[in-house]
Amino acid sequence: MAHASDGRSMEFKLPDLGEGLTEAEIVRWLVEVGDVVAVDQPVVEVETAKAMVEVPCPYGGVVTARFGEEGTELPVGAPLVTVGVGEGEAAAGGPARERGAGDGAAPAQAAEPPAAEPPAAEPKPEGSGNVLVGYGTSEAPARRRRVRPDRPTATGASGRANGRVRAAEPVGGAVGTAEPLDGPVPVISPLVRRLARQHDLDLRELTGSGPDGLILRADVEYALRAAAAQGGRTADREAGAGGAPAGAAAPAASPSDGTRVPLKGVRGAVADKLSRSRREIPDATCWVDADATELMRARTAMNASGGPKISLVALLARICTAALSRFPELNSTVDTEAREIVRLDGVHLGFAAQTDRGLVVPVVRDAHARDAESLTAEFARLTEAARAGRLTPGELTGGTFTLNNYGVFGVDGSTPIINHPEAAMLGVGRIVPKPWVHEGELAVRQVVQLSLTFDHRVCDGGTAGGFLRYVADCVEQPAVLLRTL
Known part of the structure; x- marks a missing residue:
């Protein structure tokens, strides 16, 4: 043994x-x-x-x-x-x-x-x-982590590890802290360094809780909270000594006070990406109403054949990939350093999925090479994984074009933000019965609003309008799609 x-x-x-x-x-x-x-x-x-x-x-x-x-x-x-x-x-x-x-x-x-x-x-x-x-x-x-005695931080606050946030603490064992390093203060990201600079916090007086003394955002935030609490206690003592009488009521809370929700995890990643898209991409949007009656009839007929059920989003995806083969400018990205537009060979189709953890965009790989049945199965698999929180990083990245079916929220239209670094996104509103002129007569038809938000650097309005018009033609007359396959 x-x-x-x-x-x-x-x-x-x-x-x-x-x-x-x-x-x-x-x-x-x-x-x-x-x-x-x-x-x-x-x-x-x-x-x-x-x-x-x-x-x-x-x-x-x-x-x-x-x-x-x-x-x-x-x-x-x-x-x-x-x-x-x-x-x-x-x-x-x-x-x-x-x-x-x-x-x-x-x-x-x-x-x-x-x-x-x-x-x-x-x-x-x-x-x-x-x-x-x-x-x-x-x-x-x-x-490389060695044990050494704790030392207080610049705030002088007592409590959790003498003011230090311990991010790595073995259960039942001693805390290993890193030896101080020479040279620049090791910080996990420039954002953390900027946060400290904005609040006049000297990073050299902090003890990082990351490996080898790396200063994390949590270390800076804890030091700022401790400093604020210390300042509040000092102000209270001064007020008690020569200011407000003992027992006086505390001042009312500021009207701007409220609940703070950290922008981290999925929500933080979405915020960063959307902000970057708005900063870097000169986007424009065009839209059109389309009669989706024939598309809905075609789907009903396909699903009545006894084979696997075909989803509406899969049909829309087939229309997207066909349109991108005719207008490849929209399946591209912009290399800002080289000042080049990179037209991509394959279509990796992202689709927006709302989950309990926030909005995520899973990616269907090689969507251009899949038929409606394969697309339906892949959409279902990725949607289930998204709701369970089991998507891998690889399934959430690498998209070249995004399909956003916001009609599931009961809205008609939207001007979505492009999923950086892609060049375009197709939005699909709800499909609802509306009055429509069909074959010269007023009739009730199934109408949908389609919108295309695109990066104006990769194409002009003529190309974007041509793409969207082709998509609308396929929605109104699915036979148009068959002619391009």
């Missing part, structure tokens, strides 16, 4: 989740300290700005420490768990947590850094060989 001392403690860090993501929030731990985990078993569920992701651990063994509580935001590269590799057999003789957590003591591996270098002859524990995005699993990352 192997013993704990026969193995090694491997530290697994939050991997690079791709698509430029730099941080993630711990939503739910899937393992406890003392649990035995297999290679590639998910150990934590995190939320990024793109999606909810289960993170698998590339090492098998006993979990000896967890870093971060649920709700904590960690940067890429911060420790997630340590695993006693080779302790699985020892755990078979009894629950692993009885050896450390059961008696209230810290896990044996949690507070001690591993030896700097293993003996040359000692074989290295192997990972699964599966490579997470931007993260290899075949070799253990070196540990």
Whole structure:
């Protein structure tokens, strides 16, 4: 039977989740300290700005420490768990947590850094060989966090770790804080540096809670709150000494006071992208009403044949891809540095989906190569994954054109914001019975409003109008689409 001392403690860090993501929030731990985990078993569920992701651990063994509580935001590269590799057999003789957590003591591996270098002859524990995005699993990352005494921050506030936000705290073990670095203060992003500058906060007087002393946004925000609270207490003392009499009523709240909702996660990512689109893209919108009666009849006939049901959005997607083959200018992006328009070969069709977590835009890959049945199945799969919060970053990025069916909200029209860095978006309103002149006579027809918002840099109004008119013709006479296939 192997013993704990026969193995090694491997530290697994939050991997690079791709698509430029730099941080993630711990939503739910899937393992406890003392649990035995297999290679590639998910150990934590995190939320990024793109999606909810289960993170698998590339090492098998006993979990000896967890870093971060649920709700904590960690940067890429911060420790997630340590695993006693080779302790699985020892755990078979009894629950692993009885050896450390059961008696209230810290896990044996949690507070001690591993030896700097293993003996040359000692074989290295192997990972699964599966490579997470931007993260290899075949070799253990070196540990650089060392324990040193806590020191207060510039605010002088007491409380949570002497004013420091601890983003990585092993359960039942000691806190590892980073040694101070020479040179510029390490900050997770320029936005955090700007936030500190706007409030005259000296970053050199803060202790970062990220790996190697990296200063996170949470560190700056906590220091600002502590400073504000300290200032409020000082003002209260001054007012009590020579100002308002004791027992005087507090001033009424400002009319501008209200509930603050952090722009983070999916909501924050959407806000950043929409803001960038408005800043960088000179967009314009054109729209047209179309008689969708024949399209609805065609769909009814297709679904009466006994085969798989075809969705309306799938038919609209087929019309979009056909229109883009005739007007490829709208399936493009603008390279601002090279001052070039890049016309893209394939159509990766995004579609707007409203979920409990906010608006997301899943992407149907190679939509131009799919028939209506395949499109229907893919739309259904991605919509279900979106509502469950299980879309991967790859399923939420890489779109070249977006279809926005806002008619499901019961509205007729809209001028949507382009999904940067795409060049256009087709909007579809609700389909409702309306008076319409059909074949020279007034009749009640199924009418829909179509709108196209486009980047005026990639084409002029003639091209945009031609695209939208072709889409409307296909909606009114589906046979037009058949002639182009």
